[in-house]
Amino acid sequence: MKEETNNTRRNFIDKGLKIGLLGAVATGALRALNSCKDTVTEPEETIELMATDGTMIQVPLKEVEEIPSLKSEGYTAREGYPNRKFVMVVDLARCKNAKKCISACNKSHFITGENAWLKVYKMQDSPETAPYWQPTLCMHCDKPPCVKVCPVDATFKRRDGIVLIDNERCIGCRFCMAACPYSTRVFNWEEPAQGETTEINLHLGHMDYSPDYTGMPSQKGTVDKCDFCPHMIDKRELPHCVTACPNGVFFFGDAYEDTVTNGDETLRLSTLLEEKAGYRLMENLGTEPSVYYLPPSNRLVDFNEGLENYDEFKSVNIAED
Amino acid sequence: METNPQIINDLAPKKFGRYGKVWLVFLLLMILVSFYAYGQQLIKGLVITEMRDYALWGVYISNFVFFVAISLVGSLITAILRLSGANWSTPLTRIAEIIAVAAIIMAGLTIIIDMGRPERLFYLFTHGRLQSPIIWDVIVISTYLVLSLLLLYYPLLPDFAILKTFFGKNTKPGKWYGRLALNWSGSEKQKSLYNRSIRILSVLIIPVAFGIHTVTAWLFATTYRPGWDSTNFGPYFIAGAFVAGAGSVVTIMFILRKTNHLEAYITDLHFDKMGKLLVLLCLVYLYFNVNEYLVPAYKNTKEEAVHLAELFTGEYASLFWLAIVGGLIVPIVVLIFPRGRKPIPAFLMGMLVVVGAWWKRYLIVTPTLLHPFLPIQGVPENWRHYYPSALEWIITFGTLAMALLIITLLVRYLPVIPIHETAEEKGIEELKKSKRT
Known part of the structure; x- marks a missing residue:
């Protein structure tokens, strides 16, 4: 893979990602997106923090303190972050249906039923062509058919490209689900069993409902879907599926900065799409998705490995993870 | 003009007989049970239905489309036939308008049943967005409801005045009819206003009627789904309606002729004419069906092929052919013969057409949703199929019972055959006869 970014920045991002476990520190790709001109000078003061693997590491104090919330003055859940265009790239050559993305997404959004927002489909375009695994989530279309048909402005498109649902507005007509060609929207047919998850109860006491943290809580009789994790972006962290994937399938980033990262590698979006011949699903429909796919060529993983994880009639149980 | 007392006596609303009461109790029981079922749905959520994330619309929506379709008859009989000068349809106008009003009210209620959050209905008015076909439907259906009510009410004014005298000013029904008659005296000024208003309403209701069903078709046609993604959908729905x-x-009209002893007013001629009209309408609808299924079947794109195979030979084949053959072809064949247009066979064909039309809408709504563009994986096996649950059926039958209840009550309190118009036409006929002799 061609290296577009310089080494100092990559080291910096790498280190940055190892912090953040305590929730006190948040860094990673979005930091890089925010300030590309950062260069690391010789650290003077350091702070000891626990890394994701449990070891203690020394981190320059300056790096820790420099990260404010991405939400600037006047941020609203309906407007989103100014001057951003969030995109995702899914590298099909790396996916072996490990399903860690699904369990992480389910867990973090307190999905309690079979209605996962992220699904990994076993795909085969024709009998002669090779099968592959296709993680599928909300495409956050730039011309979203779901938003077009919503009668009450419950689902909306933000300036940063994210499509969200206001569950306090949704009347449950499900027209958006019929309109979505990607079948990524799910419905709360009954009272979500979220009361059983202690974690959400912990959160719920302190938080008012906001559309930019879907599933927090889910509401009976309304539609849910992948929200592109604005609550993680705000902390300058990556969406749950991106960080949970053991194979680095998901790259997340900002199209305006032309940068995407899967946590380990940070790449130029345009170069990546050009070199790997990226594409979007159902381009012919004119929905202009924000999620790109890289074809499953020169695969880094064996398709068959994913088969043992494959369950046609069952979603990922959150209790498993 | 003096109205023939015989006519008034024949056509004045009558109290329920024994069968009428049994019928009423039966409908009320069905509605009561459906209230219980809907209560369950309100408490537990739409999980009591068999709808799931793929079959996201089901029998509630197809039932809604059915009601909207039925309601178009008001504009067909009252407006189109009236404007085209088909005088034979006069005794049927009120029946048609009663059916239309009942159906459009129930269409509005049925769509609320399908909502996950019915208590947020008013958001449609406080937060409505004009770009959504649902808002178009809200606008056009409420307009149609108002026009239909007016088109039911205006021609009733002289009838109410006649009934006021018939029952006597000081009796309870007489007082009510008197109030409803809005001081109708039959003066020339009132008559000209009356005729003009009905004529204007008849013209206005036609585009609105086309509007309600075209927009209802667009609820489906504005999506990408194979089976719905069709420019044919608007006219196809109207023809079917x-x-x-x-x-x-x-x-x-067959049932009312029996129960209200209207043999002198609804005659074999009316069944003959309606039978012919039905043949024509069925042929037009059949033509649209050929368009709707044959063209995609010829191209047979992958998505359409799966959908059509399901309808022609798959899970839905028996229903599909029953709706096409039983609901269209058999009625055409039977009604094309003069003998088939006698009251009893025409009634049976009418029933067949209505039942077929109900299932046809079910077939338009359901199978399409089970063939999305991306595969259905990672969800329970039963999410790949849809057949309404018992509670869903109970609620659906409850809505049908409510429509019939509205019709029954209107028939109980309104003259089902327009008294004034019938008398006037009879008078004109007699006048012609007397002139000839």
């Missing part, structure tokens, strides 16, 4: 509506008129 006229079939269903005419079928319902034939059915109900």
